[in-house]
Amino acid sequence: MNFEQLGLAPALLRAVGDMGLFAPTPIQAEAIPAVLRSADVWATAPTGSGKTLAFALPLVQQHVLQPRQTNFRRPIRTLVLVPTRELAVQVGDILSNLAYKPGLKVSVVYGGVSINPQMMGLRGGADIVVATPGRLLDLVDHNAVHLGNVQHLVLDEADRLLDLGFADELQRVLALLPPKRQTLLFSATFAPEVEALAANLLRDPVRITVEAFEGHKPDITQRAIAVDEKSRTALLRHLIADNSWKQVLVFVATRYACEHVANKLYKAGIYATPFHGEMSQGARQDVLHDFKAGRWDVVVTTDLASRGIDIAMLPVVVNYDLPRSATDYTHRIGRTGRAGAHGDAVSFVTAEALAHWKLICKRESLELALEQIAGFDPTDEPPAPQGNGGIKGKRPSKKDKLRAAAAQERP
Known part of the structure; x- marks a missing residue:
């Protein structure tokens, strides 16, 4: 299979060709047609499998095929939420490259830096916003972004965004979005505890699970x-x-x-x-x-x-x-x-x-x-087992602390 068979526009075919890409990865081959059909998508695929392009290419095409209705201000039509600043920059770079020739504006916003340049960059709006949840809510509070026109929501590294560390911020963002929208969840893993939360966000989703198989395993x-x-x-x-x-x-x-x-x-x-x-x-x-x-x-x-x-x-x-x-x-x-x-x-x-x-x-x-490496042979003895063990370390994580606090507040 090649990218032409996925229904991508010529401009995007040239863009992936410029990247040196000629055949889609398994996650791209399954996700791109589903996103182009405006279906909700719940996708699980290994790290390094090309998940970002799997949603970036069809979303940019959706913008090209449905031009905005006003030239005065660009309403935010696509919102991509990510858990870290580094991922925001990385996803933003990919989307910016794809959106350059179609003339779409991509804004990337995250915490840890001054909010003022980001507010200035959002004057006149943006077609696509890539954001960490906390900084996005700061911009909402400053009246710098309006989310009432969002048509496409992407949660990249969705399992992180759905866990308790981001739950409150995510719920605040979701409350600002139109209920009628396309929602896309992408991650390499989905822990059992976030499966129910993920399911509640989606409407009749196309469920895509790409396993690392021989020949495509890292x-x-x-x-x-x-x-x-x-x-x-x-x-x-x-x-x-x-x-x-x-x-x-x-x-x-x-x-x-x-x-x-x-x-x-x-x-x-x-x-x-x-x-x-x-x-x-x-x-x-x-x-x-x-x-x-x-x-x-x-x-x-x-x-x-x-x-x-x-x-x-x-x-x-x-x-x-x-x-x-x-x-x-x-x-x-x-x-x-x-x-x-x-x-x-x-x-x-x-x-x-x-x-x-x-x-x-x-x-x-x-x-x-x-x-064992010669010269570094271990001499310490394992400690006596206590309780039932567990996959986590001894120090409580942020999620552990939030769960404990929530349990104390329950009647």
Whole structure:
């Protein structure tokens, strides 16, 4: 199959050709016709499978085929909600490239930067807005955006937007939208607890599930290495030197660990830098730009970078701390092995995290031998099991705290 068979307009066919794309991915082949029919879509597909173009191409075509009725102000007809600033920029870039020749205006808005330039950019309206929920509501409060004309709503990384961390903001946004609209949900994963919420947003949706199958599976070699907690940084340095890694994304559990691990690596002569949510948006953009350009060898990050960050040909991901859930594991390792490139994903497994690792393996159907590296043989003993265990770590997450608060408020 090629893009011409999907019913795309000639201008969009030229645009995908300019990108070097000639055949749609499975998610694009299924989603594009459904979106063009104005159906609601609930799509699940692996990371790196081309989900953004799967909704961006048909939505831009809908705008072209149905020109706005006024030249005075552009009513917002398409709203794309995303959970992070980085994903907003990435999706906005793709939509802007597609919308340039048709003359559509795309505005990208997110927090962490001054609101005033975004308000100025929205004067006269916009055809398509890509936004994080919190900043969008700020702009609504400033009377800078009006959502009464939205015809198409996209939730990208929908499972994140539907969880309790975003639930209140999302409900406020939904209350401002027309009830009659097209709604599109796209994500690599949908946890059972958000399935009901997703179903309530959609009307007779086209349900699309694209599994990673042989020949289209990301080419990722996964490894698990047993190591004592105190030896992880030394092991990381050893692996970087021994394998001549030049571009490594290292996931840790906390913002403090980002700074701490990056600083220790830098002092050891490795060009490493932190990347986390307490940094300014400008600093975060600089880190990503320099990392993609090869100016940093290692970026140490929290799960902030586990979704929506597309770094072409990223060769290595390291789980210095294990993710809190199997879903997060999927998103983390999905940063490598993209667009047909080979990638390596390495997880450090301490004695304390061994039970947690086994649960991740069970839920991900992984059968990985736990390796030991000479000179870094673990000596710590696993702690005695307590309770029924669980997939999450010991520290309560933001979702855990919100659930606990909600439970206390119930009569």
